[in-house]
Amino acid sequence: MPVSKTTIASHPVAADFVCAGSLSESATGYAGTITAVRWNVGGGSETVDWAAVQQKTKVLTVYGDEDIIVLCANIPGFMNGSLVKVLGLVGHTPTVEAAEETAQAAAEFDRS
Secondary structure (H helix, E strand, C coil): CCCCHHHHHHCHHHHHHHHHHHHHCCHHHHHHHHHHHHECCCCCCCECCHHHHHHHCCCEEEEECCCCCCCHHHHHHHCCCCEEEEECCCCCCHHHHCHHHHHHHHHHHHHC
Protein backbone atom coordinates (compact mmCIF):
# COMPACT_ATOMS: atom_id res chain seq x y z
CA MET A 1 0.00 0.00 0.00
CA PRO A 2 1.40 3.44 -0.88
CA VAL A 3 0.57 5.01 2.49
CA SER A 4 2.81 4.92 5.55
CA LYS A 5 2.41 2.48 8.42
CA THR A 6 1.64 5.47 10.63
CA THR A 7 -1.27 6.48 8.40
CA ILE A 8 -2.64 2.94 8.35
CA ALA A 9 -2.62 2.87 12.16
CA SER A 10 -3.75 6.41 12.94
CA HIS A 11 -5.93 7.33 9.92
CA PRO A 12 -7.46 4.12 8.59
CA VAL A 13 -10.12 5.96 6.58
CA ALA A 14 -7.42 7.88 4.68
CA ALA A 15 -5.56 4.62 4.06
CA ASP A 16 -8.75 2.98 2.77
CA PHE A 17 -9.41 5.99 0.51
CA VAL A 18 -5.99 5.68 -1.12
CA CYS A 19 -6.32 1.92 -1.45
CA ALA A 20 -9.78 2.17 -3.01
CA GLY A 21 -8.57 4.78 -5.47
CA SER A 22 -5.62 2.65 -6.48
CA LEU A 23 -7.67 -0.52 -6.86
CA SER A 24 -10.46 1.14 -8.83
CA GLU A 25 -8.18 2.45 -11.57
CA SER A 26 -7.86 0.28 -14.64
CA ALA A 27 -4.46 -0.81 -15.88
CA THR A 28 -5.00 1.33 -19.00
CA GLY A 29 -5.85 4.38 -16.88
CA TYR A 30 -2.82 3.88 -14.66
CA ALA A 31 -0.55 3.45 -17.67
CA GLY A 32 -2.00 6.63 -19.17
CA THR A 33 -1.20 8.57 -16.01
CA ILE A 34 2.38 7.33 -15.97
CA THR A 35 2.75 8.12 -19.66
CA ALA A 36 1.38 11.64 -19.17
CA VAL A 37 3.96 12.31 -16.47
CA ARG A 38 6.84 10.88 -18.52
CA TRP A 39 5.94 12.48 -21.85
CA ASN A 40 4.84 15.90 -22.97
CA VAL A 41 1.04 15.69 -23.05
CA GLY A 42 0.03 16.46 -26.62
CA GLY A 43 3.67 16.71 -27.69
CA GLY A 44 3.93 13.39 -29.49
CA SER A 45 6.92 11.36 -28.41
CA GLU A 46 9.04 14.20 -27.03
CA THR A 47 10.02 13.86 -23.38
CA VAL A 48 9.49 16.69 -20.93
CA ASP A 49 12.53 18.96 -20.58
CA TRP A 50 12.46 19.32 -16.78
CA ALA A 51 15.43 21.74 -16.82
CA ALA A 52 13.45 24.10 -19.06
CA VAL A 53 10.40 23.77 -16.80
CA GLN A 54 12.48 24.78 -13.79
CA GLN A 55 13.84 27.83 -15.59
CA LYS A 56 10.31 29.05 -16.28
CA THR A 57 8.59 28.29 -12.98
CA LYS A 58 9.16 27.58 -9.32
CA VAL A 59 8.74 23.93 -8.33
CA LEU A 60 7.76 22.52 -4.94
CA THR A 61 8.28 18.80 -4.40
CA VAL A 62 6.41 17.37 -1.40
CA TYR A 63 6.82 13.72 -0.47
CA GLY A 64 6.77 11.44 2.53
CA ASP A 65 9.81 9.85 4.12
CA GLU A 66 8.00 6.48 4.05
CA ASP A 67 7.11 6.66 0.33
CA ILE A 68 7.78 3.24 -1.20
CA ILE A 69 6.96 4.32 -4.76
CA VAL A 70 9.15 7.42 -5.18
CA LEU A 71 12.40 6.88 -3.37
CA CYS A 72 13.75 9.88 -1.48
CA ALA A 73 17.16 9.40 -3.08
CA ASN A 74 15.64 9.92 -6.57
CA ILE A 75 14.03 13.32 -5.87
CA PRO A 76 17.10 15.57 -6.31
CA GLY A 77 17.91 14.08 -9.72
CA PHE A 78 14.30 14.35 -10.89
CA MET A 79 13.76 18.01 -10.09
CA ASN A 80 17.17 19.47 -9.41
CA GLY A 81 16.87 22.88 -7.82
CA SER A 82 13.27 22.51 -6.71
CA LEU A 83 12.28 23.30 -3.17
CA VAL A 84 11.86 19.95 -1.41
CA LYS A 85 9.62 19.39 1.59
CA VAL A 86 9.88 15.98 3.27
CA LEU A 87 7.01 15.04 5.58
CA GLY A 88 7.79 12.58 8.35
CA LEU A 89 5.76 9.40 8.83
CA VAL A 90 4.04 9.94 5.47
CA GLY A 91 3.89 7.63 2.43
CA HIS A 92 3.12 8.32 -1.25
CA THR A 93 0.01 10.45 -0.72
CA PRO A 94 0.90 13.49 1.40
CA THR A 95 -2.24 15.36 0.36
CA VAL A 96 -4.30 12.63 2.03
CA GLU A 97 -1.98 11.49 4.82
CA ALA A 98 -0.85 14.95 5.93
CA ALA A 99 -3.31 17.38 4.34
CA GLU A 100 -2.65 20.28 6.73
CA GLU A 101 1.13 20.02 6.48
CA THR A 102 0.94 19.76 2.69
CA ALA A 103 -1.33 22.81 2.47
CA GLN A 104 0.98 24.75 4.78
CA ALA A 105 4.02 23.86 2.65
CA ALA A 106 2.16 24.99 -0.50
CA ALA A 107 1.07 28.27 1.13
CA GLU A 108 4.61 29.01 2.34
CA PHE A 109 5.97 28.16 -1.11
CA ASP A 110 3.41 30.46 -2.76
CA ARG A 111 4.51 33.34 -0.52
CA SER A 112 8.21 32.83 -1.32
